Amino acid sequence: MTPPSHYDILGVPTNATERQIKAAYRRAARATHPDHGGDAAHFREVTLAYEVLRDPQARRQYDRSYGASGPAPRAPEASSPSASYTAGPAFTTRVRQPGDRADAAAVYVPSYDTAEASSTVPFEVARQQIHGVPRKRGVFGAASRLQREARTVALLSQQILTSMPSARLVNGLHSPGEHGYIDHALLAGYRLALVDSMLLPKGIFRWDGYTLHKDGRVVEPPRLAPAVRRMQDLFPELNVQGWTVIHSPDGNLHEPVVDYARGYDPSGQNLVHVVNAARLVRELKQFLASGPAPNTVHVPSLARLLAGMHR
Structure with a gap:
């Protein structure tokens, strides 16, 4: 079975605008975040899809390789936070493990x-x-x-x-x-x-x-x-x-x-x-x-x- 594309995961068309992608990501992130009862694996898929599609260069590279074998390319990370609060999130998360305690080392x-x-x-x-x-x-x-x-x-x-x-x-x-x-x-x-x-x-x-x-x-x-x-x-x-x-x-x-x-x-x-x-x-x-x-x-x-x- 062909794995879903990043567009499928976010539920947007391949010609979606940046605003449409951001709005779709916010909806998907809320629905899949483990802190809100979502599935951690699905949450990571949503995050990866947004990381790629929000970056114009990574999106062009993904579109060119779309359908090819192998994993899709990841988006390059921003070098620094730009304007206040405006930079899109780029993160990795994991579900809580038994050893995760609030008083443990950061x-x-x-x-x-x-x-x-x-x-x-x-x-x-x-x-x-x-x-x-x-x-x-x-x-x-x-x-x-x-x-x-x-x-x-x-x-x-x-x-x-x-x-x-x-x-x-x-x-x-x-x-x-x-x-x-x-x-x-x-x-x-x-x-x-x-x-x-x-x-x-x-x-x-x-x-x-x-x-x-x-x-x-x-x-x-x-x-x-x-x-x-x-x-x-x-x-x-x-x-x-x-x-x-x-x-x-x-x-x-x-x-x-x-x-x-x-x-x-x-x-x-x-x-x-x-x-x-x-x-x-x-x-x-x-x-x-x-x-x-x-x-x-x-x-x-x-x-x-x-x-x-x-x-």
Whole structure:
């Protein structure tokens, strides 16, 4: 039986445009990614097809050799991340093995034993767990914002990075497609957590999935959901979720208390979770460690995040 062509795998005609190929890849990647219950072998086929067809030179070479015996040529890797978030993903993935633990030594994909990874991100950069710092934006810097962002960095550094050697924290990203920012992005394996923050007084707040309520007062959290949706579109190889952490003035990780309105499921498939610091640590550890290959540093995804940092 003749194996399916790259066009067949993505479900596009041989004269498909670059936009059609990219859209088809995103649909196929979501459907086949192991983190979403897909088949790892099929996911690799989808990835290879996109790697070849997205590159004009590799596509011409594939079209000329189409139908010939032997494996199809692979696409050459980009030498560096270009514009923020725009470079198409080029990666190798694998299903989770019994020995894959979040606290195991970090494994780089692709390996730095080859020139492929080094041409994307230098090893000295990829091995760093923290990238960027909370930065002043615009003419005036908001001291309270910088303070709570620094508190979030300290929390993630002490509670997450120390127990997950593969985790990479990128601070101060431009929000794609918007005139805004993503405060923190935490990458581990094939999962990406976006984290924003608030500073509120101690007490009990009720979260209904949209707003916070306390003593008749309504508090609007940061609008993180659009950034989560956009980043999921730009990183179809990853599972992207968002968290807004509420810090208390005195640094108590268990304050304020976030209660949930009737009918709201905090463990449901919500784009953004609103939590205090203690719950943030607990949920992030569960989210990142339960993904496929949690001890993996996915170098192409890290490169694209670094390209999107606020300078």
